[in-house]
Amino acid sequence: MTRVYNFSAGPAILPEEVMEQARDEMLDWQGTGMSVMEMSHRGKQFMSIAKQAEADFRELLAIPDNYQVLFLQGGATSQFAMVPINLLQGNQKADYVCTGHWSKKAIAEGRRFCEINLAASSEENGFQHIPPHQEWHLDPGAAYVHYTPNETIAGVEFHWIPDTGEVPLVADMSSTLLSRPVDVSRFGVIYAGAQKNIGCAGLTVVIVRDDLIGQPLKSAPTMFDYQIHRDHNSMYNTPPTYAWYIAGLVFGWLKRKGGLTAIAEVNRAKADTLYRFIDNSDFYYNPVERASRSRMNIPFILSEQGLDGVFLQQAEKAGLTNLKGHRSVGGMRASIYNAMPQEGVEALVEFMKEFERTRT
Amino acid sequence: MTRVYNFSAGPAILPEEVMEQARDEMLDWQGTGMSVMEMSHRGKQFMSIAKQAEADFRELLAIPDNYQVLFLQGGATSQFAMVPINLLQGNQKADYVCTGHWSKKAIAEGRRFCEINLAASSEENGFQHIPPHQEWHLDPGAAYVHYTPNETIAGVEFHWIPDTGEVPLVADMSSTLLSRPVDVSRFGVIYAGAQKNIGCAGLTVVIVRDDLIGQPLKSAPTMFDYQIHRDHNSMYNTPPTYAWYIAGLVFGWLKRKGGLTAIAEVNRAKADTLYRFIDNSDFYYNPVERASRSRMNIPFILSEQGLDGVFLQQAEKAGLTNLKGHRSVGGMRASIYNAMPQEGVEALVEFMKEFERTRT
Numbered sequence: 001m002t003r004v005y006n007f008s009a010g011p012a013i014l015p016e017e018v019m020e021q022a023r024d025e026m027l028d029w030q031g032t033g034m035s036v037m038e039m040s041h042r043g044k045q046f047m048s049i050a051k052q053a054e055a056d057f058r059e060l061l062a063i064p065d066n067y068q069v070l071f072l073q074g075g076a077t078s079q080f081a082m083v084p085i086n087l088l089q090g091n092q093k094a095d096y097v098c099t100g101h102w103s104k105k106a107i108a109e110g111r112r113f114c115e116i117n118l119a120a121s122s123e124e125n126g127f128q129h130i131p132p133h134q135e136w137h138l139d140p141g142a143a144y145v146h147y148t149p150n151e152t153i154a155g156v157e158f159h160w161i162p163d164t165g166e167v168p169l170v171a172d173m174s175s176t177l178l179s180r181p182v183d184v185s186r187f188g189v190i191y192a193g194a195q196k197n198i199g200c201a202g203l204t205v206v207i208v209r210d211d212l213i214g215q216p217l218k219s220a221p222t223m224f225d226y227q228i229h230r231d232h233n234s235m236y237n238t239p240p241t242y243a244w245y246i247a248g249l250v251f252g253w254l255k256r257k258g259g260l261t262a263i264a265e266v267n268r269a270k271a272d273t274l275y276r277f278i279d280n281s282d283f284y285y286n287p288v289e290r291a292s293r294s295r296m297n298i299p300f301i302l303s304e305q306g307l308d309g310v311f312l313q314q315a316e317k318a319g320l321t322n323l324k325g326h327r328s329v330g331g332m333r334a335s336i337y338n339a340m341p342q343e344g345v346e347a348l349v350e351f352m353k354e355f356e357r358t359r360t
Numbered sequence: 361m362t363r364v365y366n367f368s369a370g371p372a373i374l375p376e377e378v379m380e381q382a383r384d385e386m387l388d389w390q391g392t393g394m395s396v397m398e399m400s401h402r403g404k405q406f407m408s409i410a411k412q413a414e415a416d417f418r419e420l421l422a423i424p425d426n427y428q429v430l431f432l433q434g435g436a437t438s439q440f441a442m443v444p445i446n447l448l449q450g451n452q453k454a455d456y457v458c459t460g461h462w463s464k465k466a467i468a469e470g471r472r473f474c475e476i477n478l479a480a481s482s483e484e485n486g487f488q489h490i491p492p493h494q495e496w497h498l499d500p501g502a503a504y505v506h507y508t509p510n511e512t513i514a515g516v517e518f519h520w521i522p523d524t525g526e527v528p529l530v531a532d533m534s535s536t537l538l539s540r541p542v543d544v545s546r547f548g549v550i551y552a553g554a555q556k557n558i559g560c561a562g563l564t565v566v567i568v569r570d571d572l573i574g575q576p577l578k579s580a581p582t583m584f585d586y587q588i589h590r591d592h593n594s595m596y597n598t599p600p601t602y603a604w605y606i607a608g609l610v611f612g613w614l615k616r617k618g619g620l621t622a623i624a625e626v627n628r629a630k631a632d633t634l635y636r637f638i639d640n641s642d643f644y645y646n647p648v649e650r651a652s653r654s655r656m657n658i659p660f661i662l663s664e665q666g667l668d669g670v671f672l673q674q675a676e677k678a679g680l681t682n683l684k685g686h687r688s689v690g691g692m693r694a695s696i697y698n699a700m701p702q703e704g705v706e707a708l709v710e711f712m713k714e715f716e717r718t719r720t
Contacts, residue, residue, distance in 0.1 A: 004393035008400045011601055019387045019395050026383035027376070033364035033679065035379050037560040037606070040368045040682055073433040073562060074583055077597035081581030109582055195598055200397040202433060202562040202600030219579040221441030222469055223434055237437035238555055240562030240600065241371055246397070319393065322400055 005344035008322035009152045009297060009335040010175065011195040018249045018339075036245045041238050046245075050234075053248030060251060060260055061177075063184050063207060070206040070226065071234040071244050076102070076174045078224070079191040079204065080109035083146065083170055086208075086226045087189070088114055089215040091143035095119040095167070097136065099158075100127045100151030101328065106172060110146065113217070117142060127154035129289035133162055144168045144188055150176035150294055153326040155286070155333065157294035161186045168212060175296050177205070178254065179338055180264035188212050196296070197338045199247035202240045254338065263338050270336050270345045271295040277349045283356040301331035304359065308332070311355060318351050320344075365704035368682035369512045369657060369695040370535065371555040378609045378699075396605045401598050406605075410594075413608030420611060420620055421537075423544050423567060430566040430586065431594040431604050436462070436534045439551040439564065440469035442584045443506065443530055446568075447549070448474055449575040451503035455479040455527070457496065459518075460487045460511030461688065466532060470506065473577070477502060487514035489649035493522055504528045504548055510536035510654055513686040515646070515693065517654035521546050528572060535656050537565070538614065539698055540624035548572050556656070557698045559607035562600045614698065623698050630696050630705045631655040637709045643716040661691035664719065668692070671715060678711050680704075 006013040029036050032045055039046040054069050063069060072078070083106075084094060094114050096107045098121035110116050117139045120131035138145060145164045150157040152175045161183065162169060168188025177192040184190065184207060194203035208226055216225040228236045257263055275293060278284045278300050285301045286293070302311060308324075308331065315323050325331040336345055366373040389396050392405055399406040414429050423429065432438070443466075444454060454474050456467045458481035470476050477499045480491035498505060505524045510517040512535045521543065522529060528548025537552040544550065544567060554563035568586055576585040588596045617623055635653060638644045638660050645661045646653070662671060668684075668691065675683050685691040696705055 002393050003387065006394050006398055008398065008403070011397060011399055011401060011598065013398050014395065016387070019397075023383050023386035026386065027363065027379045033362050034366050034681070035374065037371060037379075038366055038368065038373050039371055041371060041561065043368070043682065073435070073438075073600075075433070075597045078433075078581065078583050081583065085581070112582070193598060195601075200602050201401065201598045202603055217579075219577075220581070221438065221445070221584060222472070223438050223441065224581060237435045238371065238553060238561045240433075240603070241555075242560050242602070243562055243600070321394070322403065 002319065004319045004321045005340065005347055006321050007334045007336065007340070007348070009326070009333060010193070011201045012335055012337050013339045014200070015250065015253045015339045018246065018253050021249055022246060037242045039241065041235055041241050046241055049245050049248055053244060053251055056248065056251035056255060057205070060254055061182065061184055061207070066210045067184060068208050068210065068213065068226070068230045070208065070229045071239055072204045072206055072229060073202065073240055075204055076172050076191060076193045077105070077109070079172065079206065080106045081113065082224045082226070083144070083189060083191075084110050084113035085217045085220045085224050086215070087144045087168065087170070087212055088217065089143065091141070093117060093139060093142050095139055095142040095145040097121070097131070097145070097147040098123055099130055099148055099156055101153045102151055102172060102174070103148045106146055106148065114143070119145065122156075127151065127156060128287050128292070130156055130158055130292040136162070138164060138167070140165070140167065142167050144170045146170045146172070148172045150296055152297045152335065153329055155288055155294040155297045155299040156292045157296065159291070168209070178260065178263070179267050179296060181260040194243060194247055199250050200243050203243035203247055205247070266342065267295050267336070267338065270340065270342055271298065273342070273345050273349060274298050274334060274336070277352065281356060283360060284352060296337055297333060297335045299325050299329055299331060299333045307359065314355060315351060318347070320348055320351055362679065364679045364681045365700065365707055366681050367694045367696065367700070367708070369686070369693060370553075371561045372695055372697050373699045374560070375610065375613045375699045378606065378613050381609055382606060397602045399601065401595055401601050406601055409605050409608055413604060413611055416608065416611035416615060417565070420614055421542065421544055421567070426570045427544060428568050428570065428573065428586070428590045430568065430589045431599055432564045432566055432589060433562065433600055435564055436532050436551060436553045437465065437469070438584070439532065439566065440466045441473065442586070443504070443549060444470050444473035445577045445580045445584050446575070446586045447504045447528065447530070447572055448577065449503065451501070453477060453499060453502050455499055455502040455505040457481070457491070457505070457507040457522075458483055459490055459508055459516055461513045462511055462532060462534070463508045466506055466508065474503070479505065482516075487511065487516060488647050488652070490516055490518055490652040496522070498524060498527070500525070500527065502527050504530045506530045506532070508532045510656055512657045512695065513689055515648055515654040515657045515659040516652045517656065519651070528569070538620065538623070539627050539656060541620040554603060554607055559610050560603050563603035563607055565607070626702065627655050627696070627698065630700065630702055631658065633702070633705050633709060634658050634694060634696070637712065641716065643720060644712060656697055657693060657695045659685050659689055659691060659693045667719065674715060675711060678707075680708055680711055
């Protein structure tokens with residue numbers, strides 16, 4: 001068996017150790033004679049898996065006690081609605097910052113529930129930088145401020161946390177959570193689909209401050225009420241048990257790797273390796289402002305037109321897969337989440353060098 | 361490794377062949393060098409898995425072309441809201457039939473969206489029979505009629521399909537879908553959480569007739585609109601890819617077993633084996649009316665009080681697990697979904713015989 005270096009933006013590469021453990025435990029988890037998939041979510045075995053996963057997640061992010069951690073379904077796309085449903089609390093207004101495709105999706109869904117003030121946007125600039133905080137027009141009467149710390153398509157990332165005073169800050173961290181330490185106490189809500197740095201698709205993790213729970217819009221389905229999930233420890237109905245288990249394995253792997261401070265250094269080194277190579281090349285190009293560049297998703301363009309297909313084909317032959325850029329941007333994109341090792345990035349750079357050499 | 365006979369009501373036992381295939385493919389699906397978990401949902405590999413799963417599911421149930429099949433998240437509990445959100449279409453009334461715990465949950469959520477006419481109920485009877493159709497009070501002006509063909513807790517099952525004329529019939533088939541052939545053309549909507557006969561928790565399958573799609577309540581989250589999911593082939597956002605893949609493996613296994621006619625015979629034989637033994641015993645007792653008994657979930661009570669703990673302990677030692685009845689009913693419950701082999705039921709009966717012998 002040959003494993004590839006998979007640069008998919010998500011669902012994405014997972015740690016090989018985690019995959020091996022999942023394989024070895026598939027038919028018999030720790031002598032129970034059952035797969036984790038076959039366990040009642042209310043039985044003592046799965047309860048122990050669920051609790052350990054939450055404890056490890058809390059430890060990795062140093063989550064304060066006044067925050068709940070919810071293990072839900074529905075993806076970040078469901079959170080686009082669940083956030084206004086729970087946080088408006090009688091208010092009619094919310095602030096949103098638009099820095100790319102995913103911000104826009106959050107804004108479009110938010111508009112179904114309230115009036116939205118676009119506090120800042122980099123759309124005119126083609127989403128190639130993060131609007132500096134001094135240019136934001138925040139509304140002090142807003143129910144919350146929503147932003148997207150990392151945008152997977154244009155490849156921009158916040159390397160700072162916005163100060164929103166008393167107004168709760170809400171972040172769609174789907175593509176950056178667990179890639180570096182984060183001061184959770186600065187946020188009202190953090191949410192993330194699992195299929196980047198957390199685990200497999202079908203699980204959504206929500207970190208929500210206690211005081212924001214309990215006043216949902218009455219018109220909303222019960223499943224969109226944070227309180228219901230908090231009161232039932234994320235087991236109001238059957239949770240996505242296997243995805244929760246896989247996330248727990250990933251959390252264990254991250255702890256063994258030294259936690260978020262250690263992985264952040266690895267991620268910085270990986271991104272530096274690729275950006276440095278691109279910036280020193282006349283053949284490859286990344287259009288994003290340097291201070292706004294993502295450490296997770298690195299788009300790049302070939303200077304010569306018409307070569308994308310050959311590049312992708314040869315890359316795949318070399319075991320470097322899913323490098324095609326999003327159709328809205330074109331070119332290439334290398335997503336290098338936690339599970340992508342430094343060797344994967346180096347193999348990509350070597351391939352890019354060789355491709356450039358034979359084409360110029 | 362010793363596999364147990366797992367009688368859990370759900371998440372539940374899965375076919376051993378399916379677990380073995382999932383194990384063998386965990387790190388490398390068909391030479392791609394990736395786990396299915398690591399695949400982009402929009403890539404050609406996962407698209408082929410998704411399409412094959414839908415094709416096999418349609419074939420197994422002989423689903424007519426004017427029905428959509430949606431692979432969603434959120435469980436049956438989300439459908440409790442999604443059904444009224446999509447089917448009311450300006451109407452304010454719906455009919456519900458109450459035959460147990462899950463009917464009651466559907467009714468409670470339905471009440472948040474419309475006026476509910478309780479067309480029939482067996483609650484006064486302790487949910488020990490299915491109310492005969494001639495006793496139902498259907499409202500010809502209802503937007504739909506909702507019922508629960510199998511109730512996992514009391515262990516009752518419909519062995520007939522209600523005639524509701526022009527009013528669309530909606531069924532929560534979570535615990536019976538794929539256990540026998542069903543005439544889909546009789547229904548407006550059929551939905552099921554996957555964690556019984558379909559696959560693992562985190563996937564919800566919805567079969568919905570075309571003409572019922574497209575007029576959702578405006579106050580609802582976009583994720584609760586059937587049309588959005590139909591228009592995007594269940595990929596409006598990242599679907600629960602691994603759960604979808606497992607479901608596909610189960611569908612393949614079912615086809616190799618001879619499809620729903622064949623599995624229905626196996627299920628009937630398994631249920632007959634256990635009911636016949638219980639009925640012939642003075643030590644064990646099943647309170648459900650014979651014509652309403654479930655073939656999937658068989659509760660039974662020990663005639664002598666105070667022995668439940670010993671029974672469960674010894675059963676577990678004998679490799680017969682998760683036999684504890686729901687706390688609202690007490691006693692024992694054997695859930696014998698498709699993946700439970702006849703040998704598992706026979707092992708249970710042998711154990712019950714021996715337990716009775718040593719205790720009387």
